[in-house]
Amino acid sequence: MSEAKKLHVALFPWLAFGHMIPFFELAKLIAQRGHKISFISTPRNIQRLPKVPPNLAPLINLVSLPLLTVEHLPQNAEATTDIPSHKTPYLKIAFDGLQGPLHQFFQTSTPDWIIYDFAPHWLPPILANLGISGVFFSMYGAWTLSFLGSSTSAMINREDSRTRPEDFTVPPEWIPFPSKIAFGLHEAKRAFGDHIEVNNSGFSDVFRLGSVIGGCNVIAIRNCNELESNFSRLVGELHCKPVVPIGLLPPADFDGSSDQDDMWLTIKEWLDKQNKGLPFFWALRKRENSVKLPDGFEERVKGRGTVWTSWVPQLKIMGHESVGGFLTHCGYASIIEALYFELPLIMMPISIDQGLIARFFGEKMVGIEITKDEKDGSLRRESVAESLRLIMVEKEGRGYRDKAKEMKKLIADKDMHDRYVDHFVEFMQNHRVA
Template sequence: MSEAKKLHVALFPWLAFGHIIPFFELSTPLINLVSLPLPTVEHLPRNAEATTDIPSHKTPYLKLAFDGLQGPLLQFLQTSTPDWIIYDFAPYWLPSILANLGISGVFYSMYGAWTLSFFGSSSSAMINGEDPRTGPEDFTVPPEWIPFPSKIAFRLHEAKQAFRNHFEVNDSGFSDVFRLGSVMGGCDVIAIRNCNELESNFSRLVGELHSKPVLPTGLLPPADFDGSRDQDDVWLTIKECLDKQNKGSVVYIAFGSESELSQPELHELALGLELSGLPFFWALRKRDNSVKLPDGFEERVKGRGIVWTSWVPQLRIMGHESVGGFLTHCGYASIIEALYFELPLIMLPISLDQGLIARIFGEKKVGIEVTKDEDGSFRREWVAESLRFVMVEKEGKPYRDGAKEMKKLIADKDVHDRYVDHFIEFMQNHRVA
């Protein structure tokens, strides 16, 4: 690329690792980090700079601090004059700043096109509150504007949680849905971590609902993964444990750095793992020390089950030959990583769009959801049944085969590189002169 055509692009992700990491993956290694001072906000712990630093009920205060970056970001944009800025769902105030500066903006969605479609149009449903759906029950069926067959909808308990946590105004002064609608309504382009080979109907629908160009950036799968490199002590210890298990026999369990299980949920999940009889490796990131495993659990599963309570090298674990399945909260990034390693999914969605993600990948026959009661609770027996079905039973073979088939798409570097190239080409040809 010649100097005359070289793009200058700024990135402004939301302060959560599930958002920051894909922004890095899209830009690396062509990135320079710029420090913006996060203001002090009442009720936000000192030195809290990401959602992983705080319990979920304090997230609105982090959004309030994030909103305090308007001034520093404006100063940066005025002095650095990028051609484009790629930003996340939270800065509802940014599109008006960009319009005044003559800088083009891309909303980069970590949510799938199915989720964006489900929320409706930015101008009416999301910003002005004109959504014809007025209660949680209305969100348990596909919305009327989806013109093709779809089963994508919330369970009632998921809809109630979404209303409470994301549709209603929170302590930041705005609802998450208002923030999302504002950035989608005010951007020039919507980019989605997606590819048409995975789904194209929902991506087209997003463009129609928001009257904007929609560009998939590919799935950003793990790049040139080599599990033999960087043999640090943590990995060597974990590897030694995994090496003792049979090929494809181990269930890997991880719920990301932010999802939180209640004490009853943790209890039933642990006893479900025990009841399944399967070997497992559980990366358990507990923020609250009052949430405890069942008495005697670790002793009873000794030799076949490991609970690891600090950071783990997830890709190395997924890539180990003894690991044969993934019990997940349905974070989109984690699912992409698991399918890259041919791991079928046992899905236990916890928050916002994770239920919709579970419906999508359930339809694609790469995993199943753990059964839940109407209130969202689940039982140990249902956990054990789901694990055994996907991991060992004959009836689960189509899901194991489906994960292997999906790997062909997710690991196709050329496919995903072409999406990034097209995205860059679009920015080259449509930037403000």
């Protein structure tokens, strides 16, 4: 390959760590190829990011933009992890207030490309005026993008033939191949109020998503053709945009023996003693006014389980030999990490896209979804116990365990995922706005 010009690439993720961390991993991968990076977020989030590797420090500039003070948003709340979910629209209002500072940054720093998330519906016109190329980097799988809208204009102008929650419980008519990916009724009802219709931020999430897709030069998806190609191809056809898979961004250079800090040693000591039955390690990150355990719960499960309410080293826990399965809310990044360690999935989705992720990986037979009440999304303790036993110990679950092991080969293929990133970087080098 001939020596192409080195790029200056800015990255601007939504204020959630499930978005910021994959953006940060992509930033490091681009920097490894010799390109200059500006990673843009707010001061507290910048401080909470993983450390930049010393060899990449000269190429990665961490840019802090101050977040507006917004009514109903607690002081120092700069990410979704800092607030209960019903206050997320107010975080989006604060995020929209970054428009002015970001515009100023572009005028002085002039990146060749900016890679951005679903939320800044106001960003594409700014980029067009300044002659900066834009990548929409989707944290959502191609199946979710396909499900949410038939075209950019339909998403922006709310021209969807689906007008009731019930309409979202079946695959849409524009998906031309067999698929079971759709919302459950309880998911559709919640999505309608929180994401499909206008929320307290002043805009619907679908409007935001349609706007950034409509204004980008290319759609980048955390995906690879070896996992699926039909939905990725369909996204390009629906939105008339090039779609570039960037690989799955699997865990890089995992070493379970490193960073022997006191917290990990405490957790490891407990894990080392577990080898039979179904003991559990529950990482329960408590948000304000969120999950409350029943009185006496921790005392009753003593000896059978541990509830950990602060940050945990998830990769180290998953890589421990005593861990045999992963009960997950179905965040895409966590599922990729679990399958990297050959862990079959017990899926309990919560937010808008997680149900669709559960359906997708359910079709891959790498785990099962816990049965919920269709109307209200409640679940029975018996359903949880039955799902855990099936996946973890029973003969009937062996097929899921075997499929999870097979998926490891795909996710751990570093050379393959590197080629996807190489192709993405080459695309940016060859398709900049003149």
